[in-house]
Amino acid sequence: MTAPQANKPKTNEPKTNEPMQNEPKTNEPITTEVCVVGGGPGGRALALALTRLGRRVVLLEQRAGGARAFRGESLSPDGVRLLAGLGVLERVREHAHEVHRLEIADGGARVLDVRFDAFPYAYRRPVELAQPVLLAALAEAADEHGGCTVLEPASAVGLLADGPMIRGVRAKTPGGIVEIRAQATVGADGRYSSVRRLSGLERGARRTPLERDVVWMKLPFPAAWDRRAYRVRISSGRHGLFLPSTDGTVRVGLNIPKGSLRELRSAGLNALHDRLVELAPELAQEAAEGVTSWSDTTLLDIFTTDVRRWSAPGVVLIGDAAHTLSPILGQGVNHALADAAALAPLLAGALATPRGGRPAALAEAVHAFQREREAAVRRSRGLQLRQERMFTLASPPAAALRRTVYRALNASPALQRKVLAPAYFPGQVPAPAAAPARTEQRT
Structure with missing residues (x-):
């Protein structure tokens, strides 16, 4: 050049x-x-x-x-609002995949199911892009x-x-x-x-290094899953993120102890499959088909910088x-x-x-x-660190307390707004209850 x-x-x-x-x-x-x-x-x-x-x-x-x-x-949703303010939302709308809910399952049972349309904001739904x-x-x-x-x-x-x-x-x-x-x-x-x-x-x-690293990968999307949902799966002190992707796959972020990738790799690819299946048994076939070598994965070193x-x-x-x-x-x-x-x-x-x-x-x-x-930024970092600590609780009493907290959050829309609004809607003010969500897809 x-x-x-x-x-x-x-x-x-x-x-x-x-x-x-x-x-x-x-x-x-x-x-x-x-x-x-x-x-x-x-x-x-x-x-x-x-x-x-x-x-x-x-x-x-x-x-x-x-x-x-x-x-x-x-x-x-606030990121969507910002794209609208930049005048580019319409350019990407047909390529964006809306998400309607956030689901957390702990120990095989759903403990939280957040519906984004229940929040009183003009832009309510996250998107994958x-x-x-x-x-x-x-x-x-x-x-x-x-x-x-x-x-x-x-x-x-x-x-x-x-x-x-x-x-x-x-x-x-x-x-x-x-x-x-x-x-x-x-x-x-x-x-x-x-x-x-x-x-x-x-x-x-x-x-500040966090206690976990994340192994990212993409898998075929299971037919039984709702493509409009974010999923967090927790089992004792292990957890994973399961996010729908715009290409029809599911992006998986498997959390592992900090610095333990070498140990996981030495145990073989089946050990990775087993960890995935422990969190999401319905992904057994998808894990076998989607991850056939370690080159199908990417490691993200998790830390925060202030x-x-x-x-x-x-x-x-x-x-x-x-x-x-x-x-x-x-x-x-x-x-x-x-x-x-x-x-x-x-x-x-x-x-x-x-x-x-x-x-x-x-x-x-x-x-x-x-x-x-x-x-x-400080509010988001604090919320992330609290969630990180919650996800990694491993002892039976601590895991039981975590499930109790999530069930309390699930039962209270007001508490959901208090906890999640700083992360998802920091730049928005509540809209009239009857106002439609501004991110709705034109399909």
């Missing part, structure tokens, strides 16, 4: 903070208002939101053609608005610094090194964020780069979209000030962004 050309460098240009050894040729620099590093849902949504507000963006995507590793497909479809829709919408240049494959290898102020990114591309000079740089590059590390914000990060400061002069983090969450209740994509929706108007406003992008205006914008978003 040949890097886009730009104007000749000005005098007194910023310097890079991490020079490379034996690096390829350096191309003409690119000048923009915002450089977004990372082409996942958060980065793509932010680029779209900024172009809708008239700002110029350069987006770096590390993987050519959006060929990304296994990622979550679950969008909460393949991430390539979502990313393509966000990219197409941004392209139609104009103002967004995408470099792919391109990875950030350094930041441009002018004293304490970050003024852009040095990116490695197949055509050589490109400097993207920007008034604001956004790290949307995930749980192992390069921008977080390069900017020094990693020093304020606290990583970054004390999401920003430094000229740079800000969003999504997993700022606050890595666990896969419980499918919060990662939704918080990335919410971050993009919150940051875009603040950043656009700061860039629109006289002598746009002044450090003081940008600093106030990113500080306001963190103030607005960190409470919601």
Whole structure:
């Protein structure tokens, strides 16, 4: 790929903070208002939101053609609302699979059955949406608005610094090194964020490993199951997530003790099948057909990351780069979209000030962004950690207490709203009881 050309460098240009050894040729620099590093849902949504507000963006995507590793497909009702606000919901509607209920079974008995339509919000139903479809829709919408240049494959290898102020990114591309000079740089590059590390914000990060890892796989969908349901199956201290996928399969997240994959693999593939069947006996045939080698599985290391400061002069983090969450209740994509929706108007406003992008205006914008978003992230993290502890209770008295708690939750719609609304409906206010669900499929 040949890097886009730009104007000749000005005098007194910023310097890079991490020079490379034996690096390829350096191309003409690119000048923009915002450089977004990372082409996942958060980065793509932010680029779209900024172009809708008239700002110029350069987006770096590390993987050519959006060929990304296994990622979550679950969008909460609030995530659906955010897509509607970005103007892309209609683009993806025919590819989305609505979910109507959440079911938890413990010890072979159903203890919780949540009906999403019972919640008093305009957008009530979660959807499953393949991430390539979502990313393509966000990219197409941004392209139609104009103002967004995408470099792919391109990875950030350094930041441009002018004293304490970050003024852009040095990116490695197949055509050589490109400097993207920007008034604001956004790290949307995930749980192992390069921008977080390069900017020094990693020093304020606290990583908390959870007690489990997750082995992900896809299986044929059993004929007897309701395709409109999320399922959690618990057996003593073991549990698994069973999520309908848009391709007609069921995505399975099997939780195993932290670091125990090698032990599980040494026991053979039948040991994996046995664990699946222990949680969901009706999946015996599907497990045998769907997982014929370990290459049919993917391991996700489960941890949370709490970054004390999401920003430094000229740079800000969003999504997993700022606050890595666990896969419980499918919060990662939704918080990335919410971050993009919150940051875009603040950043656009700061860039629109006289002598746009002044450090003081940008600093106030990113500080306001963190103030607005960190409470919601904290609530989701707390709920996830409580659920993680509940799922892993193994002793008979503790498991009996867990079943009692879930049955109490099942019996009380008011308690369901109190517990689940912060996860599924954080940005919505109750709608009139008679209002129809806004996510209803047109079928």
